[in-house]
Amino acid sequence: MQHIRGPLLVLGGAGNGKTTVLAGKVAWLVRELDVNPTQIVVLATSVHATRELRRRAEERLGRKLPTLSVIGFAEFGLQLILRRFATLGLRPGFSLYDRADTEAVITRLLQESQSQVAALAGAVAEQIACWKRGFASPAFTTDSPDTSVASVAAWAYQRYEQRLLAANSIDLDDLVRKAVRLLTTDALLLSRWRDQIRFLLVDEYERTSACEHELVRLLAADGIALTAAGDDTRTVDTPALGPSDNLARLPTAIPNTRVIKLEQNFRCTGRIAVALSRIVGGAGGFSDVAPSYGARPGPPIRILQARNEQHEAEGIVAALTAHQARSGADYRDYAILFRDLDQAAVIERALRVSRVPYQLQGAPSFFAQSEIRDMWAYLRILSNPADDDAFLHALNTPRRDIGHATIERLTRFATTSGRPLLECALDPTFVKTLPPQPAESLRASVQLLVRLTERAAQSDPAEIVRDLLAELRYRDWLRDTCNDAKIAAQRMHNVTHVIDMLQRASRTQPEAGLRAIFTQLQLQALRHGAEDSADGVALLTFAAARGTEFAQQIYIIGFEEELSAATPSDTEIEALSERHLAYLMISRAREGVTFTISAQRRLGGALQTPRASRFLADLPPQDLQWISADTGQAFAENSLVNSTTYVDRGNHRSR
Secondary structure, eight states: OOOOSSOEEEEEOTTSSHHHHHHHHHHHHHHTSOOOGGGEEEEESSHHHHHHHHHHHHHHHTSOOOGGGEEEHHHHHHHHHHHSGGGGTOOTTOEEEOHHHHHHHHHHHHHHTTOSOGGGHHHHHHHHHHHHHTTOOOSOOOSSOOSSHHHHHHHHHHHHHHHHHHTTEEETTHHHHHHHHHHHHOHHHHHHHHHHOSEEEESOGGGOOHHHHHHHHHHSOTTOEEEEEEOTTOOOEETTTEEOOHHHHHHHHSTTOEEEEEOBOOSSOHHHHHHHHHHHHTSTTSOOOOOBOOSOOOSOEEEEEESSHHHHHHHHHHHHHHHHHHHOOOGGGEEEEESSGGGHHHHHHHHHHTTOOEEEOSSOOGGGSHHHHHHHHHHHHHHOTTOHHHHHHHHTSSOOSOOHHHHHHHHHHHHHHTOOHHHHHTOHHHHTTSOHHHHHHHHHHHHHHHHHHHHTTTSOHHHHHHHHHHHHTHHHHHHHHOSOHHHHHHHHHHHHHHHHHHHHHHHHOTTOOHHHHHHHHHHHHHHOOOOOOSOOEEEEETTGGGGOOOEEEEEESOOBSSOSSSOOOTTTTTSHHHHHHHHHHHHTEEEEEEEEEESSEEETTEEEOOOBOGGGGGSOGGGEEEEETTTOOEEOGGGOSSOOEEEETTEEEEO
């Protein structure tokens, strides 16, 4: 922790204290060496990791840290871009597209190509995102897309980039990539950041992308003390890029990096530590793990056998409530993990029946709610009139007498003239091509946007949004379109919360207009994460669990073959993603782990007969306890009515 002369790489498995080292180092630098917190930057790859690092550092230090001291890579990239956006061809008020916005633009691109591949928009968007995160570009291009995702993505890549530039916009995967471009091409900017930062700390280095690795390499020079921490017992792979090897690349990229290995597991009981060691040790080529832990072995790892998902949910809740009654633990000490959100409903019902409070994490965030996306679209178009995606959203929310044919005509006219949709909608040449009724509806909608855009620089942002909602009769529209008055009221309450956010930001920046205030709101959206202060069982998907902290008791639903949503072949099942996913799930637990295995499970609408995960064969049999979902009692493994078949290092056997 006290190493400050030269770069340092701290390696360790789950629970070995890597985050504690980073948080402790921040506090030690400020308290013992009197380092100004503004000279420290701690980067993390996720909202959860950022929040946990900040919480621990501030807890040790006893005071708040500046925003830039502990920050996510994406937000740090945006801060850099805001200082030099003109260099990137952007204008003031540029928009930040999220995943849904990106997919919408790509969908329109594919539809305009008059091909049959518009349904691939989601996969194409992910492929383009992977290229961006990997600092790569398509290896080939085609004049027109065929039916393969790679070919369609290659065809769409440059066209999508051109649409972003024309709309004065960037997407989430541009944030770090364009920040690296700025630092690479602007020597003065790089020098200023290197002068500002004395200590650079990075958490979860095994999860960094190629872009994030390059950002660290650029910043960690000229005497800046780098401390990076990563889990060398697992790696992260992406569909297009394969495994990340940034942990291995770091000592070469930054010479004289000292490597320290943390061997002791401080988080888990002995049995969980052994399970993690065995899971990792079962895959060839991984780092050896020799966990050191205290004398307390902890309870056995339990495998709960159920007939179906309803039976499984009832068994989990019964086991959870029984343990909670015995231990007196808070409900927040429990977490239930599952493959995808579709599996949450049956668990939620069982928890409600037993009156157990819970929080569903990984569900759409506040900023993803439909009414918030409506407000975001209006704020984007008022801040950035060139944002075509926001214009199309605003034009049809609430729905007006502007049909699909009118929008198609407008889109073709804008494409031909090379101008934004909002500007083209005001062009008399275009308006004359429309029938009277659509022309009048379009005119009224566009004039409202233009009128409010003109006020955006001087008027109070909250007042502008209130006037907008009143003219749109948005509250009435919510009541008309919602089936439930309570739901409509809640959605309007969320809209009111956005107005409150604008008001608070205006009070801190009284001279700022809507454009500057909305930029701050976009930063807030990047920092947004689910609150975890309430006492409730955490429900979250495997994917959402990646950046979370640990719980005392973890219930892993469906510890079965093909843990991930994908369906790899037998030869691929030993690939890093499956084994590391198993490792990750187990590593979330401090005290106890319960796997569930169901005789029948419905996935993707189809009823399946799953097999227990082959990774169970890597665990010591004496550390496992098989439990009946009917009685909650342990039973001998060989007494199962339905034998469970799994694989041990490629050899099938029945138990």
